[in-house]
Amino acid sequence: MLVVRPITPQDYQALYTCAEESGHGFTSLPVDEDLLQRRIARAQEAFALEQVSKPGEEGYLFVMEDTETGEIVGCSGIEATVGLSDAFYHYRLGKEVHHSRQLGVYNALETLTLCNDYTGVSELCTLFLREPFRKNMNGRVLSRFRMLFMAEFKERFSQYAIAEMRGVSNDDGESPFWRWLQQHFFSMDFIDADYLTGIGEKTFIAELMPRQPIYVKLLDAEAQAVVGQVHKSTRPALGMLESEGFRFRGYVDIFDAGPTVEVEVNNIKSVRESKRLPVTIGEVAEGPLYIVCNTRVADFRALQARVKVTAETVTIDADSAAALRVQPGDQVRIVSLTGENS
Known part of the structure; x- marks a missing residue:
């Protein structure tokens, strides 16, 4: 894993x-x-x-x-x-215009400006x-x-x-x-x-x-x-x-x-599509792939896993829970890895 x-x-x-x-x-x-x-x-x-x-x-x-x-x-x-x-x-790409109405000349030139x-x-x-x-x-x-x-x-x-x-x-x-x-x-x-x-x-x-x-x-x-x-x-x-x-x-x-x-x-x-949910641990033989992370800083962990998502909880298997260092009831943040809606 x-x-x-x-x-x-x-x-x-x-x-x-x-x-x-x-x-x-x-x-x-x-x-x-x-x-x-x-x-x-x-x-x-x-x-x-x-x-x-x-x-x-x-x-x-x-x-x-x-x-x-x-x-x-x-x-x-x-x-x-x-x-x-x-x-x-x-460098910031910009434009500088050189224009002479009298001569009928118009040049819009790209510039690079250090910023x-x-x-x-x-x-x-x-x-x-x-x-x-x-x-x-x-x-x-x-x-x-x-x-x-x-x-x-x-x-x-x-x-x-x-x-x-x-x-x-x-x-x-x-x-x-x-x-x-x-x-x-x-x-x-x-x-x-x-x-x-x-x-x-x-x-x-x-x-x-x-x-x-x-x-x-x-x-x-x-x-x-x-x-x-x-x-x-x-x-x-x-x-x-x-x-x-x-x-x-x-x-x-x-x-x-x-x-x-x-x-x-x-x-x-x-960021917009991620969800923060309490975790439950169980068998997840099938299900969409998600990126899952715990909600701690110094002990942060993240991985990809198959999950079951409801409005109230997310279920992950025991191996994923151990790798994430989470227990039932702990909060995790998830987002679909494949872009599919949960």
């Missing part, structure tokens, strides 16, 4: 393996021992907070564990807010599922359980949430968009710039990034073609988020120009 739970210090080596396997362009999971150790410690502090009245700089990091083998098969995270201590940069517009919002981040386990809707569970966590503990998160999608790069980690920036403004390759951002070293962005809007038409053809486009391996994740209500509003990553999508938390489909 695959169960999602808060990360612990004992999961460090597994997290490091995920970082190695995630490849280039995965900014929130760099291959850096000190940073990964700090992320685990920071997550431990966040989960230990019993009372939170408003979102701060907490970072919640979870792992998905195979309970039969103890193997960690993936990870997933939520930042309560971004940009409060370290600047959080994006910090997402400061203070929550972020879904660090989603990575190891290759052998990308089946049986495990990826959907590893992403969507976070929406149940946010629904259950709304006071810990902002009114709005974003997710940064990995942009286009080749197998060697080369980004066409960054190649253009490097040629004109920087003297480092994409991998180094992305790594520095991942470990929190962002001073160079303010020092070297162009301060004036960039006309998209001035980019070379390859760079223009990838603005707002996702890496091929990220398309399923983007599709899932779009089905939850996330939308692209013209903000792209400053290194690979991948899109950032946003949503109001209350409008996330899984």
Whole structure:
């Protein structure tokens, strides 16, 4: 059985393996021992907070564990807010109109402007599922359980949430968009710039990034073609988020120009459709698949299971109850895994 739970210090080596396997362009999971150790410690502090009245700089990091083998098969995270201590940069796509009535010339030109517009919002981040386990809707569970966590503990998160999608790069980690920036403004390759951002070293962005809007038409053809486009391996994740209500509003990553999508938390489909019900334990030989989680923070658990749902209760089998650490009468939160109405 695959169960999602808060990360612990004992999961460090597994997290490091995920970082190695995630490849280039995965900014929130760099291959850096000190940073990964700090992320685990920071997550431990966040989960230990019993009372939170408003979102701060907490970072919640979870792992998905195979309970039969103890193997960690993936990870997933939520930042309560971004940009409060370290600047959080994006390029905002806009338009500038050049118009001469006398000459009969009208040009509406796309621009990229460096901004910090997402400061203070929550972020879904660090989603990575190891290759052998990308089946049986495990990826959907590893992403969507976070929406149940946010629904259950709304006071810990902002009114709005974003997710940064990995942009286009080749197998060697080369980004066409960054190649253009490097040629004109920087003297480092994409991998180094992305790594520095991942470990929190962002001073160079303010020092070297162009301060004036960039006309998209001035980019070379390859760079223009990838603005707002996702890496091929990220398309399923983007599709899932779009089905939850996330939308692209013209903000792209400053290194690979991948899109950032946003949503109001209350409008996330899984948040709206989730239910909080007392649990009963019994045989569930057949039934629809749901994502089910308990309602505790430090001892949070989530998994997929077949359930029986009524207006008053949800019935799960004994193995699922044990994995969730719930007893009859305890509250759980559920949402359909397949999108079917209960």
